[in-house]
Amino acid sequence: MIRVVFNQKGGVGKSSITCNLAAISASQSFKTLVVDLDPQGNSSHYLLGRPVQEMDDTVFDFFEQALTISSQRKPMDQLIQPTQWDHLYVLPAHAELETLEAKLESRYKIYKLKEMLQEQLNEFDCIFIDTPPALNFFSRSALIGSDRCLIPFDCDAFSRQALTQLLDSIAEMREDHNPDLSVEGIVVNQMQPQAKLPQMLVQELIDDGHPVLPVHLMSSVKMRESHQLNTPLIHYVPKHKLTGQFVELFKTLQQ
Ligand SMILES: Nc1ncnc2c1ncn2[C@@H]1O[C@H](COP(=O)(O)OP(=O)(O)OP(=O)(O)O)[C@@H](O)[C@H]1O
Ligand SMILES: [Mg+2]
Numbered sequence: 001m002i003r004v005v006f007n008q009k010g011g012v013g014k015s016s017i018t019c020n021l022a023a024i025s026a027s028q029s030f031k032t033l034v035v036d037l038d039p040q041g042n043s044s045h046y047l048l049g050r051p052v053q054e055m056d057d058t059v060f061d062f063f064e065q066a067l068t069i070s071s072q073r074k075p076m077d078q079l080i081q082p083t084q085w086d087h088l089y090v091l092p093a094h095a096e097l098e099t100l101e102a103k104l105e106s107r108y109k110i111y112k113l114k115e116m117l118q119e120q121l122n123e124f125d126c127i128f129i130d131t132p133p134a135l136n137f138f139s140r141s142a143l144i145g146s147d148r149c150l151i152p153f154d155c156d157a158f159s160r161q162a163l164t165q166l167l168d169s170i171a172e173m174r175e176d177h178n179p180d181l182s183v184e185g186i187v188v189n190q191m192q193p194q195a196k197l198p199q200m201l202v203q204e205l206i207d208d209g210h211p212v213l214p215v216h217l218m219s220s221v222k223m224r225e226s227h228q229l230n231t232p233l234i235h236y237v238p239k240h241k242l243t244g245q246f247v248e249l250f251k252t253l254q255q
Helices: 014-027 042-048 059-066 097-106 112-120 137-145 157-176 196-207 221-228 241-254
Strands: 002-005 032-036 088-091 126-130 148-153 182-188
Touching (some): 002 014, 014 042, 014 126, 014 148, 014 221, 014 241, 032 112, 042 088, 059 097, 097 137, 112 137, 137 157, 157 196, 182 241
Parallel strands (some): 002 148, 032 088, 148 182
């Protein structure tokens, strides 16, 4: 199963959701890969404990190799890094990824990621892709290469507007490039059950027929702390309510 976590809006919880679902998947003995396509490298840093600037083997090499005909290729198992947790691996991002974008685009390399991910399905049970907050070459490659798309939604009015545009973009990708792509669901993140506006926005989405997933993720300082400590919630605070919601969400996605 290949899943992309995407929303072109920044800061909605893409990296947090990608890494925490992936860590739960791995903790349940599914061999799991996180592909980080965001040059900010938040997921790579979160799971590997060091900034992407310090990494030599990253997804940059994969895309650069897609542009060159050279026999001296780095094999994927050199680029994919094990984490300190069993069954959990990361293909790290790289800060300079965007410097390759124009070339990759002009030379029609949009299907290269899909080919590589299909090969990795021989190795991995579950692949999660974290994307940058933009509909660019890398996020479009991810949408083309995935079976399912999860959309984090952070309950503000701008997110509501962005969502319509986002669902249109996904429908267009499905139509033009990837008939297998389905919207797995909208993940409501940083829900504050006491506040009225978020509840109204979520209800509006449901009334409009959008696939809002039944498990909502609460806002908790534990998330920031877990980023700070480079330790996903399932290992940092396994009994916390937010962790329980992630486990429940993962279970829902498995059905
Ligand atoms: N459920 C939550 N409770 C509290 N804080 C959260 C929660 N989810 C995410 N955050 C915090 O919100 C911030 C943004 O989250 P995250 O980096 O996952 O978003 P993103 O969509 O990946 O951002 P970007 O678009 O920049 O890549 C982070 O500081 C993270 O710790
Ligand atoms: Mg992110």
